[in-house]
Amino acid sequence: MKVGLFIPCYVDQFYPNAAIATLQLLEKFGVEVTYPLSQTCCGQPMANSGYEHLTKGCNELFIKNFESFDYIVAPSGSCVLHVREHLHDAANEEAATVLRHKVYELTSFLTDILQVKELNARFPHRVGMHQSCHGQRGLKLSQMSELVAEPFSKPGSLLKMVKDLDLIELGRTDECCGFGGTFCVTEEAVSAKMGKDRVADHLHHGAEYITGVDMSCLMHMEGILKRAGSKVKVIHIAEILNAE
């Protein structure tokens, strides 16, 4: 199985460990992983700002980079959701449609495609799981508290396979952290307040680490934690699942 590794631009630059863990984790399961060096960005920062019409070049490049793989996997729910919902190419719509269906967020790729049932991972810490909205409500990685439906969690089921990991309960299971892309600067006051409140919930329940499928939400909460001088750390779920 050939997998194209899609690493969001800010993860490449600021959180290489999340990307390395993703690659190593996939390789542990015998997947042949390639990181196409010509990749840039999925185009979401433009699209969410109202400039989806400017993402043509990004879309064409994305198709060119990832067309040849069986699957495309990224350690991000948000970027994957953007590709799933908005990757189009008028000149090559068939390829775009195929790609929209074979792009996966890491944890759902592990549970749904690789059907992972056990992990050789250990992480002896108290961990709070942040449900990133695009992964949860967009990709339906976990059941949503608003709906009257059976609970499940793809990332949660993987965390349960990690030895000695103590997954904490939260007061609000799936409230947004307030990052929201450019929202975090255009609506600075509300965004920062949402981040503070989300972090406080984890701290109140004794988290040593806050994890999640999206580094962008974690980056936001990390900024809040560091400003407050907290020792609590954020860590991408791939790094926990890859921890030995």
Added chain:
Amino acid sequence: MHESTKDHAALAALFNKDEERVNWHDETLWWIRQKRDKNVHQLPEWEALREAASQIKFNVLSNLHDYLLQFEKNATANGVQVHWAADAKEHNEIVHRLLQEHKVDRMVKSKSMLTEECGLNEYLAEQGVEVIDSDLGERIVQLAKEPPSHIVLPCIHKKKEEIGDLFHQYLGTPANVADPQFLTEAARQHLRDVFLTRRAALTGVNFAVAETGEFVVCTNEGNADMGAHLADVHIASMGIEKLIPERKHLGIFLRLLTRSATGQPITTYSSHFKKPRKETPIHIILVDNGRSVQLGRKEFRNSLKCIRCGACMNTCPVYRRSGGHSYHTAVAGPIGSILAPNLDMKKYKDLPFASTLCGSCSNVCPVKIDIHDQLYKWRQELVKEGYTPAAKTISMKLMAQTLSSPTLYNAAGKSGRFVLKHVPFLVNNKLNPWYKEREMPEAPKESFREWYKRRDA
């Protein structure tokens, strides 16, 4: 209507100056969201009810013309007088004319967000007509000379002590009394006098049944009934999207409405108005005010399914932390942010951006409006229509150009330079709003790309 030159972000920043108050506002509304959750989880058929309601409303919107005429025919046959208003101005003029015909210059009004949308109270005040709002929350904000901050809970932004002060000033209650039961009793006595002396009553409409020509008004206080039953004339104002095809459909909508709104199984009063009593006419005004334009916007027409429950506000993490007034429109919150730009794109260009697109609103919506998707689509629309600042457009174009070309992206040797300079939330500069309350992420020695190249070498 609330006039303001500040946008949502600026008004929200003002609201956030008092963090304790933000916490209180957030927790109050979250409590209502929890009540809603507890209540809806008792109905295994909840999701099926939402789907049914959504499809019934889809049918209504697809056949609105026919249902409106059917409703008019049946209502007229029942003896109700039907009026058509193309916009807010016509609506207000019709109300004024009806009041003049009945020689009335004082009116009692139960809750109607449509009349807020139309600015009816202000218009009638200019014509010398006094309007008293009889919904307790609305009466409170009316005394405070403020617009409602929430469509179901108009004074949810006010603490009980502030209400005590208002009642002391206007209703003569003792100073510094904030006991809710005492204050409510004072309001009852005050409103009782209003009900007994007003000869005209205006109510909103929650549902109008095309099949029977009747309409249903839902209140918890019985204030719509008190007004309508004691007055000589009853005027009901409704948006043209309030129709449902048949009476039996109420069994779905009434179960959804209040569970979604406040976490109650049903409103205390769900009053059906069908035939006027002798010599006490009922007038119903069917108001368009931009609705048929919205109906013509294919991507936004579903917003007209809204039954005004306010669940999207209670769940919205942004609404809870910015307050209803920060939306500077009659209907605040996520639903208001997709309705308002239809009425005035320039004035409300900020609202579709007052969201993280978290999607919780769409999940609680009892008629399954794709609210967060419509927020995204309004952003595209506003950019296309030129309502975004030129500087933003220039930087977006530059970003698009660079991200489309690996050569340009990697031109500086380290692609990170581009990310650092241009991705808005990472601009490495202490003037960046990010930095006000958050530390910047630290760039590691080696990017993933560099690590990968080294590993493969």
